[in-house]
Amino acid sequence: MYKALDHFDFDHRLMYVRNIFIFSLLFLVAGLAYFQLVKADEYVDLASRNRLRMIRLPSPRGNIYDANGVPLAVNVRTFEIRAYPMDIRRDEDYESTANMFARHGIPMTSADLRERVDRQYVAPYRAVSVIGNLTLAQVSDLVMDDEFSRRLFPSPVWRRIYPAGALAAHVVGYVGEITREELEYQRDLYYQAGDVIGKNGMESMYEEQLRGTVGEQVVEVDSRGRPLRNVNYNDPQNGADLKLTLDLAAQREALRLMEGKKGALVAMDVNDGSVKVLMSVPAFDTNPLTWGISAGEWSALAGDPDKPMMNRVTGGAYPPGSVFKVVTAASLLMEKTVDTGTVISCPGYYRVGTPPRTFRCWNRSGHGRENIHGALRDSCDVFFYENGVKLGIDKLIEWGREFGVGAPTGVDIPGEVGGNIAGRDWKRRRIGESWYHGDTVNYAIGQGYLLMTPLQLVRVYAAFANGGKLVTPRFNSAKKPEWKDVKVSKANMDIIRRGIRDSVKSGTGRAARGFGVEIAGKTGTAQNSQGEDHAWFVGYAPADNPRYVAAALVEGGGSGGSVAGPLAARILSYLLEHDK
Amino acid sequence: MLLPEVGYGWGEIRAGLDRVMVILICALFALGVVSIYSAGKEVRSSTVVYVARQLVWGGVSAAVYVAILRVGYRNFVRLSFWMYAGTVLCLIVLGVRGIVSGVTVARWFQFGGVSFQPAELGKVTLILFMSRFCSRRPPENVKNFFAALAICGVSVLLILIQPDLGSALVYVAIIFAILTVAGTPMKYMAWLSGVALCAMPVLWKGMREYQRLRLIVFLDPYIDPQGAGYNVIQSRIAVGSGGLWGKGFLQGTQGRLHFLPAPHTDFIFSVFAEEFGFIGGIIVIVLFACLFWRILRGAFRTKDTGAKLLCVGVVAWLWFQVMESIAMSMGLAPITGIPMPLFSYGGSSLLMVAIALALAQSVAISPVKEKFAHI
Numbered sequence: 042m043y044k045a046l047d048h049f050d051f052d053h054r055l056m057y058v059r060n061i062f063i064f065s066l067l068f069l070v071a072g073l074a075y076f077q078l079v080k081a082d083e084y085v086d087l088a089s090r091n092r093l094r095m096i097r098l099p100s101p102r103g104n105i106y107d108a109n110g111v112p113l114a115v116n117v118r119t120f121e122i123r124a125y126p127m128d129i130r131r132d133e134d135y136e137s138t139a140n141m142f143a144r145h146g147i148p149m150t151s152a153d154l155r156e157r158v159d160r161q162y163v164a165p166y167r168a169v170s171v172i173g174n175l176t177l178a179q180v181s182d183l184v185m186d187d188e189f190s191r192r193l194f195p196s197p198v199w200r201r202i203y204p205a206g207a208l209a210a211h212v213v214g215y216v217g218e219i220t221r222e223e224l225e226y227q228r229d230l231y232y233q234a235g236d237v238i239g240k241n242g243m244e245s246m247y248e249e250q251l252r253g254t255v256g257e258q259v260v261e262v263d264s265r266g267r268p269l270r271n272v273n274y275n276d277p278q279n280g281a282d283l284k285l286t287l288d289l290a291a292q293r294e295a296l297r298l299m300e301g302k303k304g305a306l307v308a309m310d311v312n313d314g315s316v317k318v319l320m321s322v323p324a325f326d327t328n329p330l331t332w333g334i335s336a337g338e339w340s341a342l343a344g345d346p347d348k349p350m351m352n353r354v355t356g357g358a359y360p361p362g363s364v365f366k367v368v369t370a371a372s373l374l375m376e377k378t379v380d381t382g383t384v385i386s387c388p389g390y391y392r393v394g395t396p397p398r399t400f401r402c403w404n405r406s407g408h409g410r411e412n413i414h415g416a417l418r419d420s421c422d423v424f425f426y427e428n429g430v431k432l433g434i435d436k437l438i439e440w441g442r443e444f445g446v447g448a449p450t451g452v453d454i455p456g457e458v459g460g461n462i463a464g465r466d467w468k469r470r471r472i473g474e475s476w477y478h479g480d481t482v483n484y485a486i487g488q489g490y491l492l493m494t495p496l497q498l499v500r501v502y503a504a505f506a507n508g509g510k511l512v513t514p515r516f517n518s519a520k521k522p523e524w525k526d527v528k529v530s531k532a533n534m535d536i537i538r539r540g541i542r543d544s545v546k547s548g549t550g551r552a553a554r555g556f557g558v559e560i561a562g563k564t565g566t567a568q569n570s571q572g573e574d575h576a577w578f579v580g581y582a583p584a585d586n587p588r589y590v591a592a593a594l595v596e597g598g599g600s601g602g603s604v605a606g607p608l609a610a611r612i613l614s615y616l617l618e619h620d621k
Numbered sequence: 622m623l624l625p626e627v628g629y630g631w632g633e634i635r636a637g638l639d640r641v642m643v644i645l646i647c648a649l650f651a652l653g654v655v656s657i658y659s660a661g662k663e664v665r666s667s668t669v670v671y672v673a674r675q676l677v678w679g680g681v682s683a684a685v686y687v688a689i690l691r692v693g694y695r696n697f698v699r700l701s702f703w704m705y706a707g708t709v710l711c712l713i714v715l716g717v718r719g720i721v722s723g724v725t726v727a728r729w730f731q732f733g734g735v736s737f738q739p740a741e742l743g744k745v746t747l748i749l750f751m752s753r754f755c756s757r758r759p760p761e762n763v764k765n766f767f768a769a770l771a772i773c774g775v776s777v778l779l780i781l782i783q784p785d786l787g788s789a790l791v792y793v794a795i796i797f798a799i800l801t802v803a804g805t806p807m808k809y810m811a812w813l814s815g816v817a818l819c820a821m822p823v824l825w826k827g828m829r830e831y832q833r834l835r836l837i838v839f840l841d842p843y844i845d846p847q848g849a850g851y852n853v854i855q856s857r858i859a860v861g862s863g864g865l866w867g868k869g870f871l872q873g874t875q876g877r878l879h880f881l882p883a884p885h886t887d888f889i890f891s892v893f894a895e896e897f898g899f900i901g902g903i904i905v906i907v908l909f910a911c912l913f914w915r916i917l918r919g920a921f922r923t924k925d926t927g928a929k930l931l932c933v934g935v936v937a938w939l940w941f942q943v944m945e946s947i948a949m950s951m952g953l954a955p956i957t958g959i960p961m962p963l964f965s966y967g968g969s970s971l972l973m974v975a976i977a978l979a980l981a982q983s984v985a986i987s988p989v990k991e992k993f994a995h996i
Contacts, residue, residue, distance in 0.1 A: 051802065051803075051804065051926060051929055052921060052929075054801060054802045054804065055802050055917065055920055055921065055929060055933065058798060058801055058802055058933060059913070059914070059917045059936075062913050062917075062936055062937075062940050063910050063913060063914065065940075065944065066906050066909065066910050066943075066944075068944075068948075069902075069906055069943075069944065069947045069948060070902075070903060070906055072947075072948065072951045072953050073860070073894070073899055073902045073903070073906075073947075073951070074899065076857065076860050076861040076951050077860060077861060077863050077864055077865065077894070077898060077899040077902065078864075078865060078899055080861050081861060081862070081863075081864040081865070083861065084857070084858050084860075084861025084862040085861070085862045085864060087858045087861070087862065088858050088859070088861075088862035
């Protein structure tokens with residue numbers, strides 16, 4: 042309990058503190074008196090002519106070039122006229138502004154004007170675009186008008202142009218006005234409504250590098266909106282240019298090859314992962330998207346059943362089919378399930394499980410006796426069925442993951458998917474069934490739940506081509522090559538390399554022969570639950586000293602050898618011919 | 622002191638209620654709603670929404686206020702250690718989660734659509750805890766003084782890393798006021814102030830760029846008239862142009878034309894002062910002065926030292942936020958973004974202020990209770 046003295050001390054201190062609390066409020070009274078009584082006139086004046094106008098000066102974005110310096114994205118300067126809603130939102134203002142435009146041959150009614158301003162309105166002091174897309178000549182003509190300077194501000198606008206259009210659409214991407222959602226979720230406070238931001242591809246991936254820094258002009262204006270003086274001016278800073286690894290001429294060749302098909306063609310340097318060709322068809326022109334298209338045009342493009350806006354190379358996950366057999370072969374060899382002396386006999390089918398299920402080889406009449414070399418050359422399914430079951434699903438999945446299946450490659454393009462190589466647990470969770478031998482059989486030849494992107498496949502084949510480096514594909518030429526070593530021995534690599542070389546020489550991949558380069562590669566005809574089989578070919582060239590790897594996929598294309606083989610072969614021979 | 626720890630009955634509340642205090646609170650809240658309405662005008666679609674939400678929160682706060690009166694402040698003081706420990710735990714969780722996720726420490730927890738800021742609730746629990754701790758172990762000697770300082774300093778540090786400078790300053794004001802009244806020797810207080818002054822440069826180094834900028838521009842807003850200084854200049858123009866009588870209800874231009882940032886929260890007083898002028902401003906300040914006076918009147922009347930300290934803490938909190946937000950509106954204090962009690966739009970801060978005011982009211986009622994008990 043407290044002593045009486047303490048109690049006294051308490052109230053004593055309490056009184057002091059109370060007085061401090063109460064009398065310190067006089068400081069606020071004094072402040073209010075100073076600003077609201079002594080200085081009132083000055084501030085009333087400031088408020089009535091308040092008026093600092095802040096003008097954002099957009100920065101030109103960095104240009105994007107292909108590997109040879111051909112422009113893929115550039116800017117052109119146009120002009121727009123901006124104004125503040127509080128200056129022009131009266132009927133007579135709309136009328137006189139529209140009349141002024143009419144005098145200079147720009148058709149715009151006061152109703153149009155009102156509609157435009159209302160649509161962009163956020164707050165009275167937030168500038169809106171009254172009219173856009175003017176040339177320098179038009180603007181200088183307008184500025185001469187007596188009525189102009191009152192409340193209108195001309196400002197330069199950089200418009201993005203994609204000279205290559207659809208040729209590089211999926212790689213370069215496009216820019217557009219920032220959306221409300223993007224504004225809300227932006228990490229920094231850089232953007233404002235009306236700003237342009239990269240929406241896809243390189244434009245989005247390297248947004249921070251490309252965008253530069255906006256400038257800002259602060260003008261004090263009088264009560265009628267006439268600029269009095271410049272308060273502040275910061276120059277906009279240009280964005281940095283971006284040089285890609287992509288080869289536009291090869292893209293043109295790829296588009297020519299893929300004309301009229303649905304699918305993907307991708308080619309990459311086997312050693313440093315620089316992507317030379319990325320063609321996803323059908324493609325789309327990015328220019329209209331940047332300049333603004335109607336809602337109808339947009340929904341037609343976005344809702345097109347052929348999905349032109351989807352990047353099939355990085356965003357499309359497909360059953361890989363027989364092209365996956367190199368991964369199965371590597372795991373069989375590394376786990377010592379087979380060696381070069383292991384021979385099985387292929388009667389054209391394989392039976393497994395209780396009750397037994399029959400799995401057919403693509404060659405119904407059978408391949409007879411095959412070892413691993415022959416199985417790769419002839420794409421013998423039974424060899425992989427039988428030995429895949431011996432190996433077991435867990436090891437197969439482990440090796441699949443070692444080759445990057447089921448995970449994004451880390452390429453510098455947004456929206457990449459990782460495919461699927463999920464095993465027992467996933468099946469139990471998703472489908473509620475346990476894993477059967479039949480599932481293992483399917484995985485062994487790249488079917489079943491197995492899904493890969495074309496980019497993942499070129500990466501796997503590049504690893505065989507370059508002696509075991511799983512490179513990270515890249516589009517930015519300034520980015521350092523990165524890779525991860527695959528734990529496959531050199532001897533086993535050589536066995537597989539010989540197998541897929543002979544596949545083109547004398548096996549199922551013969552359709553890729555005779556284009557002037559020696560190719561090592563593998564065909565695939567992937568069964569597709571949604572319709573026609575997908576045709577695959579993945580390979581590299583030259584076979585003995587590989588430089589490039591390519592993958593061709595034709596959706597619903599049927600047999601891989603005859604359809605996809607020549608596509609990949611032609612793009613490889615084109616790249617080698619034009620190699621410096 | 623030997624009273625049973627039960628709450629008040631309706632009869633006791635009716636007999637002991639400080640009605641003047643209730644009237645003052647209602648008057649300030651009403652002026653706040655008027656300002657929120659005015660601030661929301663012209664901003665699309667928000668006018669009625671803001672006012673309606675504030676009224677709903679006002680109703681919730683009133684209900685909580687009454688509930689706390691029924692329970693009585695003693696029960697809260699008794700549990701204050703656990704409440705304070707819980708607050709510190711919440712702050713630690715936020716801090717750790719922020720450090721793990723790497724970007725910034727969040728200030729709140731999100732439960733569905735409702736967000737909860739431990740720093741706000743912490744003001745109440747800190748006051749409760751300190752009043753109990755300092756009444757049981759008066760900070761007259763070094764040991765008790767440092768113990769109090771260490772336990773309370775933890776929450777201040779945790780809030781500084783969020784970083785929420787504004788709330789941390791409120792905590793410091795509360796701690797300082799309670800320690801002073803609790804009988805800390807003036808020597809210690811002088812020493813503490815010295816250390817605080819020395820810590821300033823360290824604090825400066827630890828601040829984010831935007832925080833520093835806010836502090837500098839308050840000294841000279843024209844350094845950066847369109848950036849951080851913009852708010853200060855525009856707010857000062859709003860207040861100054863109000864003049865003696867103000868421009869009249871809904872006649873202000875600064876707030877409504879969106880020259881003011883966050884007109885219904887941080888700069889609510891600027892909106893009010895522009896429309897109601899010097900006279901209006903004086904009325905608000907006098908109302909707050911009377912409120913502080915009434916709360917401390919309760920402190921003088923009670924014999925419970927813990928209750929005295931509780932009242933001091935509540936006044937220190939409200940006083941600091943009123944000083945800060947009004948001074949800020951004139952550009953006389955840096956912008957910290959702390960709300961003006963009872964005025965600013967915002968449910969959680971209103972609710973917390975209501976809880977604090979209810980605790981103070983409960984102290985004011987308590988002498989009646991003591992009287993009843995003696996009969």
